[in-house]
Structure formats: C-alpha cells, structure tokens
Amino acid sequence: MKKxxxxxxxxxxxxxxxxxxxxxxxPGTPSTEITESIAQYGEIYSEWAPxxxxxxxxxxxxxxxxxxxxxxxKHVGLNVxxxxxxxxxxxxxxxxxxxxxxxxxxxxxxxxxxxxxxYAIAAKxxxxxxxxxxxxxxxxxxxxxxxxxxxxxxxxxxCTRISHSQSVVEVSERTAPPEQPYVKNAAKYxxxxxxxxxxxxxxxxxxxxxxxxxxxxxxxxxxxxxxxxGVITSGTAYQYVKEALGEAASVLKLGLVNPLPEKLxxxxxxxxxxxxxxxxxxxxxxxxxxxxxxxVTGKEIFPPFDEFSQNLVAAKLGAPKQSGAAVEEAIPxxxxxxxxxxxxxxxFYVLSKLKLTVLGDIGCYTLGAAAPLSAMDxxxxxxxxxxxxxxxxxxxxxxxxxxxxDSTFMHTGVNxxxxxxxxxxxxxxxxxxxxxxxxxxHQDNPTTGYNIKGDPSGKIxxxxxxxxxxxxxxAVVDPYDLGQCEKxxxxxxxxxxxxxxxxxxxxxxxxxxxxxxxxxxxxDKCAGCSAxxxxxxxxxxxxxxxxxxxxxxxxxCGVCAQLCKFEALRQQAN
Amino acid sequence: xxxxxxxxxxxxxxxxxxxxxxxxxxxxxxxxxxxVSEVHxxxxxxxxxVTYVRYGDKVYSPVIDxxxxxxxxxxxxxxxxxxxxxxxxxxxxxxxxxxxxxMPVITGAAQYPGELVEKMRGAGAAVDAVDALSLAMEAGSSxxxxxxxxxxxxxxxxxxxxAWARALEETVPERFAELNRRAFELGAVEVGE
Numbered sequence: 001m002k003k004x005x006x007x008x009x010x011x012x013x014x015x016x017x018x019x020x021x022x023x024x025x026x027p028g029t030p031s032t033e034i035t036e037s038i039a040q041y042g043e044i045y046s047e048w049a050p051x052x053x054x055x056x057x058x059x060x061x062x063x064x065x066x067x068x069x070x071x072x073x074k075h076v077g078l079n080v081x082x083x084x085x086x087x088x089x090x091x092x093x094x095x096x097x098x099x100x101x102x103x104x105x106x107x108x109x110x111x112x113x114x115x116x117x118x119y120a121i122a123a124k125x126x127x128x129x130x131x132x133x134x135x136x137x138x139x140x141x142x143x144x145x146x147x148x149x150x151x152x153x154x155x156x157x158x159c160t161r162i163s164h165s166q167s168v169v170e171v172s173e174r175t176a177p178p179e180q181p182y183v184k185n186a187a188k189y190x191x192x193x194x195x196x197x198x199x200x201x202x203x204x205x206x207x208x209x210x211x212x213x214x215x216x217x218x219x220x221x222x223x224x225x226x227x228x229x230g231v232i233t234s235g236t237a238y239q240y241v242k243e244a245l246g247e248a249a250s251v252l253k254l255g256l257v258n259p260l261p262e263k264l265x266x267x268x269x270x271x272x273x274x275x276x277x278x279x280x281x282x283x284x285x286x287x288x289x290x291x292x293x294x295x296v297t298g299k300e301i302f303p304p305f306d307e308f309s310q311n312l313v314a315a316k317l318g319a320p321k322q323s324g325a326a327v328e329e330a331i332p333x334x335x336x337x338x339x340x341x342x343x344x345x346x347x348f349y350v351l352s353k354l355k356l357t358v359l360g361d362i363g364c365y366t367l368g369a370a371a372p373l374s375a376m377d378x379x380x381x382x383x384x385x386x387x388x389x390x391x392x393x394x395x396x397x398x399x400x401x402x403x404x405x406d407s408t409f410m411h412t413g414v415n416x417x418x419x420x421x422x423x424x425x426x427x428x429x430x431x432x433x434x435x436x437x438x439x440x441x442h443q444d445n446p447t448t449g450y451n452i453k454g455d456p457s458g459k460i461x462x463x464x465x466x467x468x469x470x471x472x473x474x475a476v477v478d479p480y481d482l483g484q485c486e487k488x489x490x491x492x493x494x495x496x497x498x499x500x501x502x503x504x505x506x507x508x509x510x511x512x513x514x515x516x517x518x519x520x521x522x523x524d525k526c527a528g529c530s531a532x533x534x535x536x537x538x539x540x541x542x543x544x545x546x547x548x549x550x551x552x553x554x555x556x557c558g559v560c561a562q563l564c565k566f567e568a569l570r571q572q573a574n
Numbered sequence: 575x576x577x578x579x580x581x582x583x584x585x586x587x588x589x590x591x592x593x594x595x596x597x598x599x600x601x602x603x604x605x606x607x608x609x610v611s612e613v614h615x616x617x618x619x620x621x622x623x624v625t626y627v628r629y630g631d632k633v634y635s636p637v638i639d640x641x642x643x644x645x646x647x648x649x650x651x652x653x654x655x656x657x658x659x660x661x662x663x664x665x666x667x668x669x670x671x672x673x674x675x676x677m678p679v680i681t682g683a684a685q686y687p688g689e690l691v692e693k694m695r696g697a698g699a700a701v702d703a704v705d706a707l708s709l710a711m712e713a714g715s716s717x718x719x720x721x722x723x724x725x726x727x728x729x730x731x732x733x734x735x736x737a738w739a740r741a742l743e744e745t746v747p748e749r750f751a752e753l754n755r756r757a758f759e760l761g762a763v764e765v766g767e
Contacts, residue, residue: 004602004610029614108613132609132636165636166598166610236636243635311639322641324661325697331656332684334676336586336621364619372681441614533681538620541680552716 003169007162010133010169011100012037014140019176020044020070020098022062024055026411027440028074029109030163031102035072036443039452043174048443048452051382051411052077056084056099060153063097064189066179068144072100075114076381080412082119085153089123090199091189092151095180096144102158105280106307109160109439111362111379113305115281120155120258124203126210127155127258128219129235133167139219139255148180150206157257159280161236161307211259219255222268229317230272232265232285236308237278243310244317260288269294276317280308338367340539341508341515341555343434346479347403349535349559350486351375356493357400359392361385361408364438364507368403372536382408386416386429393425399493401501402429407437407445410460414469420498421470428492428499431462432479435506442510466500473499480505482562508555516556517571521547525568532560532569575606577630579638580727583657584649585674586623589720592745593647594625596724600741601629604733611636622653622676645730647723649706650674655690658699667699668726670706670719702726702765709760718757721746725761735762 005013012034015023023046025035039046045062049055055071062069073081078101088097101119104110120127128143130136136158143154187195214220229249233241238253245251252268254260269275269289277286277298286298301316302308311322338345348368351358352375360366360376361384369376378388385402386409392400404413409431420427437443444450449459466474473495475488485503492499506513518539521532528545539553540560547568549560561569580597582590591612598610606629613623626638640659646667648654654669661667671691678684687693691703704726710718721742728738738758746754 002602004598004608006612032614160613161611161636164612164614166595166608166612167633167636168602168607239634239636309637309639310635311641322639324641324643324659324663324665325694325699326659327655327687327690327693327697329655329687329693330684331652332676332678332686334585334620334622334652334656335678336619337677339587339619367619370677371683439619536677536681538675538677538680541675542682 001171003171004166005133005137005169006033006164006166007130007133007136007158008033008164009037010136011140011156011158013169013171014137015070015098016041016044017172017174018141018144019068019174020144021067021176022059022069023047023071024049024058025072026050026052026055026077027437027443028077029440030104030160031072031074031077031100031158032440032443033163034100035452038070043176046452048445050446052081053083056081056088059097059099060084060088060093063093063095064182066095066182068096068177070098070100073102074110075101075103075116076110076112077101078116078119080382085119085125086123087191088153089125089203090191090196093147093153094182096147097153098140098143098147098156099153100156100158102160102163103281104160105305106160111381113281115284116155116157117257117284118282121284124207125153125155125258126150126256127157128255129157129257130162130255131235131238131253132162133165133169135255136162137169137171142219150210152206157235159236207259211261214256214259214261215264217256220261220264221253223251223253225250228273229276230268230274231276231278232268232289233278234285235280237280240308240310240313241278244314244319254285257285260285262292265289266292266294278302278308278313281305335370336367337370337536337538338364339508340537340553341557343479343503343505343508344368344432345373345535345537346482346485346559347430347432347503348373348375350482350489351401351403354486354489357392357398359385359388359400359402361402361404361413363405363408365403365405365432370536372534376403383412383416386413387419389427389429390416390420390423390425393427401489401493402427403432404429405438406431406433406435406447406462410446414465417466417471417500418469425498426496428489428501430489430501430503433462433502433504436510438507442507462502471498471500473497474502475499476502476504478505479503480557480559482559508557518551518554518556519549519558519561519569519571520551521549522568522570525566527566527568529565531563531565534563535559575630577628577633579643579662580627580645580647581638581643581657581660582625582627582647583653584623585653586619586621588649589717590623590625590649593720593724594627596741596745597627599745600733600737601627603737603741606630607633609633609636622656624657645727647727649719649723651690652676652686655687655694658694658697661699665699666730667694667701668723669701669703670723671703672705672707672719704761706761710757713757713760714753718753721754721757722761725758726765728758728762729765
C-alpha cells in the first residue's frame with residue numbers, strides 16, 4: 001500500500017515492520033514524530049524517557065532482554081546520550097538496537113548546528129543516512145539486520161528536511177523476528193577495564209568488516225551521468241544535486257556514511273574528470289577523499305553551515321542566480337512569539353520589571369528573551385539554567401534567578417538543583433510548570449501524570465521532589481497573578497539560601513484548557529499609555545493611539561488588565 | 575510531467591500543515607510522485623511559516639527555491655509579499671486579504687505596509703486576493719481560512735470536485751468534515767481578478 005509519510009513516520013513504519021518491540025525517546029525537533037508514530041503501533045512498547053541518556057540505556061536493556069529496540073532524539077540529545085553510546089560500541093547488542101538522531105542544519109528549532117556523523121566516527125559505529133521517506137523506511141528495516149549481524153548499535157542520521165518532508169512510501173506488513181534469548185556474558189557486557197581491553201580490538205575488527213560491506217552494499221550506489229563531473233553526496237544534499245544537475249553528472253550516493261568505502265570511491269573518482277563532494281555541515285566525506293589521495297572540491301565552494309538547496313548547488317557550480325518578483329518595500333519580520341494567554345508571559349514581565357539576571361533554558365519560554373519582555377540573559381542547553389545559576393551566585397554575580405520548564409527540569413535541571421542544595425548556594429530557581437512539554441508539540445512528561453499513549457501514569461510531585469533534595473523554601477504561584485509572582489520572586493531572591501518557585505498553570509493551547517471570555521479595550525477609558533503593550537501579547541495592538549484586542553486571539557488571561565491604571569481592559573460581561 | 579511547485583505560507587497556527595496534507599493526499603491519489611516539506615517547532619509559535627508542496631513524475635528536492643513556485647497560497651497578506659521572490663515567472667499568488675500584525679508592528683518598531691496587493695501586481699505577479707477570513711466565518715469558524723484557500727486553489731487545477739472531496743475526507747477529522755466541506759465550497763467560486 002502506498003502512503004504519503006513524513007520521514008519520521010516512515011522510519012517508525014520501518015522499525016515496526018522489522019519487529020521493533022521497545023522504543024524510548026525524549027522529544028526534540030525535528031525527531032519527535034518518530035516516537036509519536038511508534039506509539040500508534042500497539043505491538044511496540046513505547047515511552048517518553050526523562051532524557052536521551054535514559055532512553056538509550058533503556059533501549060539497550062530491552063535489546064539485552066532479547067527485543068529489537070529503539071531510541072530517538074535530536075542532535076543535541078545525542079550529546080546527552082553520548083556516555084552510553086561510546087561503551088555500547090564495545091558491548092554490542094543482543095537483539096538489534098537502532099538509534100535515530102535528527103540534525104537541524106540551518107537551526108530551524110535548535111540552539112546550535114552539529115554534524116552527528118562525528119559521533120559515529122568517534123564511537124566507531126555504523127551510521128545510515130536516508131535521503132527521503134522511502135529510504136527512511138527501508139534503511140530502518142535494514143538497520144536491525146546490520147545491528148544483529150555485526151553485533152553493534154546502528155545509528156540512523158536524519159535532518160530537518162528528511163524528518164519533516166512527506167514523500168511516497170510503499171509499506172508492507174510486520175514480521176517479528178524470533179526473540180534472542182539472553183545469555184549471561186560478563187566478558188561482553190561488564191565493561192570493566194579487563195573486559196573492555198579485550199573488546200576494544202573487536203571494535204576495530206568490526207569497523208574493517210563494515211568497511212568491506214560499504215564497498216558493495218545497496219546503501220551506496222552509483223548513478224551514471226552523461227558528463228565529466230562526478231559528485232559524491234548523501235542525504236538531502238543528494239536531492240539538491242539531482243534537482244540541480246539532473247543526468248549531467250555522475251553521482252555516488254552514500255547511504256552508509258560511516259564507515260566510508262575506499263575502493264568504491266577510488267573507482268568512482270577514476271571514472272570522472274572532476275570530483276566534487278556536496279555535503280551539508282562538515283566536510284567529512286571530502287576529508288576522507290583527501291586521505292585517499294584524491295583531488296576533490298568541497299568546502300572551498302560549499303558552506304560548512306546552514307541548509308543547502310537546489311539553487312545553492314546550481315549557483316556554486318556556476319549557474320546564474322534565480323529569483324522571482326519582489327515588492328520594493330521592506331517587509332517587517334515575523335519572529336515567533338509567546339502565544340496569547342501563555343502562562344510564561346506574566347513571570348517574564350515581573351522578571352523584566354525587577355531587572356534580575358535571568359539564566360534561561362530550552363523551551364517555548366526561551367521566547368522570554370525577545371522584546372519587549374527581554375527578560376533572559378543566557379540560553380545554552382537543557383538544564384544549564386539551574387547549574388549556571390549556582391556558579392553565578394557562588395561567584396557573587398548579583399540578584400538572579402533560573403527559569404526552566406517542567407519537562408526540561410526533569411530532563412537535566414534536577415541535577416543542577418541537587419548541586420544548589422548540596423553545596424548550599426543562595427539561588428532561586430523558577431520552575432515554569434505548564435504541565436506539558438510545549439515547544440515540541442505537547443508531549444507528556446514525568447510531571448504530567450500521563451504516558452505517551454495518554455494513559456494515566458506515575459506523576460512526579462515537584463514540591464515533594466524539591467523538598468527531598470533539601471530545598472526548604474518552596475513557593476507555588478499562579479503566573480496569571482502578577483502581584484503574587486512579584487511578591488514571591490522578590491521575597492525568595494532576598495531570602496538567604498536555596499529556594500524554588502513553581503509557577504503553575506497549564507499551557508493555554510492544551511485541549512482541556514478552556515479559554516475565558518476575551519477582554520475588550522474600552523475606548524472611552526483607554527488613555528493610550530501603552531502600558532499593556534509591555535507584555536508583548538500578540539492579541540494586543542495600538543490602533544489610532546488606543547489599545548485594541550483581537551477577540552479571535554485573546555483567551556481572557558487578564559494579565560494585560562493588571563497593567564492598566566485606567567480600568568480600560570475588561571471582559572464584556574463585567 | 576515536469577515538477578510543479580506550490581508554496582503555502584502564513585502565520586504559525588493558521589493551519590498550513592493541514593492544507594499541505596490535503597494537497598499531498600490529492601496529488602498522491604492522482605498518481606504523482608509528491609513531496610511535502612513542513613516546518614515544526616520553534617518557528618511555529620506565531621512566526622512566519624512556509625510549507626512546500628512539489629509533484630510530478632519524479633520529485634527530488636523537498637524544497638522550493640526562489641523563482642520556482644507556480645503558486646504561492648498565502649493565509650495572510652504580509653506573508654504573500656514576504657515570499658514573493660519565490661514565485662516563478664508566470665506564477666500566481668492566491669492570498670487571504672486578512673492582516674495579522676507581527677510583533678515589530680505591534681511594538682511600533684515597524685509599520686504594516688499598505689496596498690500590498692497592488693504592489694505585488696506592480697511587481698509583475700498575478701494576484702488573486704480573497705477575503706478568506708469572512709468566508710471561513712461564514713462556513714462556521716475563523717480557523718477554516720486554510721480550507722477556504724484550498725477551495726480557491728482548486729479552481730486553478732484540472733482535478734474533479736470528487737477528487738478534492740475524497741482527499742478532504744481522508745485528511746480532516748470526521749467531526750470537522752461538514753465545516754471544512756462548507757469552507758472549501760465557499761472558497762471554490764469562479765475566479766475573477
């Protein structure tokens with residue numbers, strides 16, 4: 001049956017058909033829909049783990065017990081999961097273990113660009129890179145065969161344009177392989193130095209075998225062209241090359257991007273007059289070609305950052321620049337904003353008012369850094385707000401708070417809070433508890449009380465957790481109540497020792513959250529002072545020097561009304 | 575058939591994903607190779623969003639580049655102007671006339687440009703401007719702007735009404751089927767400049 005599937009959905013389908021029985025992931029754009037799709041298959045146990053390290057370790061445990069297993073994450077998630085990854089390369093697997101990682105060239109939804117192929121090289125693991133949904137499906141299935149045949153975790157590398165592009169896939173049925181019985185084998189699975197030393201050369205032997213595979217596997221293919229140009233490429237860059245050059249160039253398309261073939265590349269190079277490597281992000285294939293002594297063009301013409309496109313590839317190879325009509329006027333930018341009724345807005349308004357240093361974190365609330373709130377000083381990575389705040393305060397950095405969402409706190413924020421409590425810094429951590437993982441599109445997490453299937457689950461009590469860590473001062477506030485927030489933040493920042501403020505209100509976009517009646521701006525009362533504009537609500541604008549509220553956007557949160565000295569903002573019924 | 579390109583642009587939250595899903599479904603049902611490229615995550619939060627739909631005998635790239643779009647369907651007026659450079663020579667813009675102020679306009683740092691339909695026409699683009707918000711409200715929900723505009727787009731395509739109806743049925747949840755059918759019909763009126 002033919003289906004139009006996202007790369008992420010196609011990958012999930014491939015895993016399903018190959019008999020995957022266990023999946024553990026942490027959501028992260030652009031990888032999230034892999035595991036959301038898996039959750040729709042009843043035959044696969046699936047879960048959101050608190051972070052990617054836990055997910056990979058859980059998937060390994062399931063592999064050990066004999067079930068084909070999976071963990072999925074975005075590129076920065078693999079940093080978190082790197083610890084088990086490097087040692088799982090030594091132990092290998094019992095049943096197949098596949099790990100998908102989705103890179104984000106161009107940083108559509110990420111704090112950095114990383115080329116995950118470096119992890120495959122560093123951990124000495126095979127990595128497959130599909131170029132469309134059909135290959136996501138096909139490669140996912142084949143990855144389990146490779147994993148079991150070569151006794152290794154297998155990495156699948158995606159990127160935004162593969163994960164989030166739909167293309168046609170011919171799907172089939174699930175065939176579950178026989179379970180692999182677990183046999184105790186300390187020499188293979190207990191990686192203390194004596195055992196690890198024995199496993200280490202086996203890893204290199206496996207790489208030699210996989211390199212031999214790379215010379216002839218269907219994953220790598222040559223498409224003969226009519227001209228003298230030869231292009232080596234992989235993933236989404238392959239699509240841009242084909243679009244730009246058609247049949248004019250010969251193409252070596254690599255689907256196995258680690259380890260790379262040697263003879264295949266030498267033979268391909270020998271058959272063309274000019275050799276070019278087109279790869280997004282780092283010049284890894286190019287460097288490999290140079291090591292083989294080949295003359296090659298790559299990163300001296302193609303940028304080592306951002307996404308490519310067909311026009312970019314064509315332009316770099318000498319085609320004229322294409323562009324359509326344009327209006328001459330400057331078009332104002334449209335950056336992402338916190339939604340109308342977002343419970344984070346009130347907290348950031350108060351933080352901005354109090355002029356505190358704010359160490360921020362990863363989530364929708366990173367938008368608190370944008371004007372007019374401008375209430376964030378740093379954003380680094382998951383959990384860095386809490387740990388960074390401790391260092392800042394130990395170094396006498398001045399009045400400050402950390403802000404972190406509920407899901408991010410459970411991911412890696414809690415570790416930083418343990419450090420604050422253990423080493424006793426004068427730190428105030430604000431947990432923005434909107435009862436969901438927001439930015440990635442509403443995934444449940446350990447604080448929500450529901451699992452990935454939407455069924456009731458264990459629920460972490462944040463207050464009890466903070467108390468157990470040793471935090472004595474814990475305040476819970478409603479972020480729609482500006483006075484309450486300001487009082488709590490002022491008190492806790494002034495109080496000596498560690499404290500936690502939990503700002504609790506569910507995300508305004510959650511289905512169960514009912515919007516209140518929209519506010520209106522009474523034109524006879526509005527003095528045009530613009531005080532209500534300071535919260536950066538997309539529902540409020542100034543029209544003819546008076547405030548105006550868009551009733552289709554306003555959810556009646558009432559934060560704006562608390563800023564109006566003229567009582568101009570009210571609900572119709574009142 | 576050589577590859578055809580449709581861009582769907584708008585403001586995060588206006589339902590461009592559903593519209594592209596509908597188009598992708600229709601084109602696959604018609605037997606084409608099709609690719610639909612979306613944007614999720616951070617940029618969806620009220621930001622400028624773009625979805626690419628490409629179809630033909632064989633589609634390689636998932637994205638549409640500058641000067642390549644046969645159609646730009648815009649759910650918001652400013653967004654039509656923003657993405658105009660992507661229009662191919664002889665291409666057509668179908669835009670909602672609704673204006674949604676972006677944050678720089680709300681804060682007063684920038685002005686919402688006036689007369690954008692005329693300016694786009696002045697730049698040489700064929701523009702079909704539709705008050706899709708009013709039609710969506712007439713259909714029963716301001717959220718149906720996306721389907722109204724898909725109705726409008728259908729007037730430029732050779733596919734029978736049944737094919738669109740089937741794709742719509744296969745894409746939207748049952749409980750919104752009637753609303754979306756009405757919205758599609760209201761959009762699918764004869765086209766005048």
